[in-house]
Amino acid sequence: MEAGGQRRGTQCWWFAIRFSLMLSCVERVSAQIKYSIPEEVKVGSVVGNMAKDLGLDISLLEERRFRIVSGAEDAQFEVNPNNGLLQVHGKIDREELCENISPCLINLKMVADNPMEIHYVGVEIIDINDNSPTFPDDEKVLEIYESTLSGKRFQLPAAHDADVVTNTVRMYKLNDNDHFSLQIRDRGEDKIPFLVLQKPLDREKENEHKLILTAIDGGNPPRSGTLNVTVIVLDSNDNHPFFSEEVYSVKIPENVERHRSVIVIKANDLDEGVNGEIEYFFGSELDPKVYDTFSLDKDTGEIRVKGGIDFENMEVFKLDVHATDKGQPPMSTDCRVIIKVLDVNDNKPEIEVTSLSKIVSEDSKPGTVVALISITDQDAGLNGKVICSLSD
Numbered sequence: 001m002e003a004g005g006q007r008r009g010t011q012c013w014w015f016a017i018r019f020s021l022m023l024s025c026v027e028r029v030s031a032q033i034k035y036s037i038p039e040e041v042k043v044g045s046v047v048g049n050m051a052k053d054l055g056l057d058i059s060l061l062e063e064r065r066f067r068i069v070s071g072a073e074d075a076q077f078e079v080n081p082n083n084g085l086l087q088v089h090g091k092i093d094r095e096e097l098c099e100n101i102s103p104c105l106i107n108l109k110m111v112a113d114n115p116m117e118i119h120y121v122g123v124e125i126i127d128i129n130d131n132s133p134t135f136p137d138d139e140k141v142l143e144i145y146e147s148t149l150s151g152k153r154f155q156l157p158a159a160h161d162a163d164v165v166t167n168t169v170r171m172y173k174l175n176d177n178d179h180f181s182l183q184i185r186d187r188g189e190d191k192i193p194f195l196v197l198q199k200p201l202d203r204e205k206e207n208e209h210k211l212i213l214t215a216i217d218g219g220n221p222p223r224s225g226t227l228n229v230t231v232i233v234l235d236s237n238d239n240h241p242f243f244s245e246e247v248y249s250v251k252i253p254e255n256v257e258r259h260r261s262v263i264v265i266k267a268n269d270l271d272e273g274v275n276g277e278i279e280y281f282f283g284s285e286l287d288p289k290v291y292d293t294f295s296l297d298k299d300t301g302e303i304r305v306k307g308g309i310d311f312e313n314m315e316v317f318k319l320d321v322h323a324t325d326k327g328q329p330p331m332s333t334d335c336r337v338i339i340k341v342l343d344v345n346d347n348k349p350e351i352e353v354t355s356l357s358k359i360v361s362e363d364s365k366p367g368t369v370v371a372l373i374s375i376t377d378q379d380a381g382l383n384g385k386v387i388c389s390l391s392d
């Protein structure tokens with residue numbers, strides 16, 4: 001009797017529920033009971049005492065087939081028919097169930113037969129910090145010109161963390177380094193890391209910089225992920241070509257044959273590619289004879305004899321040579337090449353009789369000047385030294 005009475009009472013209640021369900025077709029069905037558990041709890045963990053909370057008779061649970069009919073992929077929860085406890089049945093991964101939706105609420109629809117009874121139970125899955133921040137790639141390569149001004153910003157990829165709220169990415173750090181600092185910009189819900197150039201780069205000193213960006217989440221304890229950032233420094237034409245000497249000296253004999261190589265001058269440039277490719281030119285302010293006498297190979301810096309050289313005509317040639325790189329704008333330097341011509345004994349001494357007494361009297365005293373003869377030789381040094389001797 002008593003049981004029957006109770007059954008009737010429940011039936012009335014069921015009609016009331018059905019009526020309210022009809023009404024709630026337009027509204028959201030809200031759960032009668034709400035439990036919460038952290039994700040990843042052990043199978044068998046108790047979520048709540050359903051029978052007690054719903055006022056069900058434990059002894060009748062089995063007979064009335066009290067069960068979960070829908071909500072979640074069911075397998076995550078089960079009702080223990082012996083005691084009416086809602087228990088964890090399978091792995092509960094909040095990230096899989098709700099992705100980035102927070103809070104993560106699973107609605108279970110519970111049914112008991114005979115008479116039919118429906119209950120709605122909500123289970124909130126609490127996020128735990130079980131995911132680390134990760135970057136889309138392992139490495140980020142940035143190419144930056146060495147001429148880039150300090151203060152320039154370079155965007156870096158943001159890290160992702162499957163966890164939500166405080167367990168997701170909270171901050172970024174950059175390893176200690178000489179050139180870059182880190183700036184975090186809030187873009188809506190996302191934090192975007194930027195590299196900021198603090199100190200000018202110099203490719204000739206360091207052509208690559210290895211940095212490590214670390215993303216840290218707000219969990220307790222926090223988890224982190226790293227990204228290797230490689231900065232490749234691109235060349236700018238910031239170096240002048242330079243000669244190893246300011247002045248090059250070379251000696252050539254005056255009878256040197258045409259096309260003979262005199263000297264090869266070479267300038268260096270620390271820049272890369274066309275910024276370091278050098279061309280050589282004669283200066284524009286040279287003695288015009290130079291252009292006729294010597295040629296300069298613009299690519300190799302080799303100076304060759306072009307025209308005849310006459311020591312008696314020109315003893316020393318002074319050549320200004322410019323070296324210019326092919327950068328944009330180009331940079332240049334210059335040097336001087338001194339070419340000394342060595343005399344070759346190609347001139348005979350010349351005798352010039354300045355005065356000559358036609359008649360020398362018999363009684364002339366020794367020491368009387370009878371003739372003034374000058375002898376000259378165009379050649380230099382020993383080649384021009386004249387030894388005189390009289391012969392009969």
Ligand SMILES: *[C@@H]1O[C@H](CO)[C@@H](O)[C@H](O)[C@H]1NC(C)=O
Pocket residue numbers: 138139210228
């Ligand atoms: C990142 O850099 C570290 C140290 O600089 C290195 O050991 C690691 O292999 C790098 N990782 C990748 C993916 O390049």
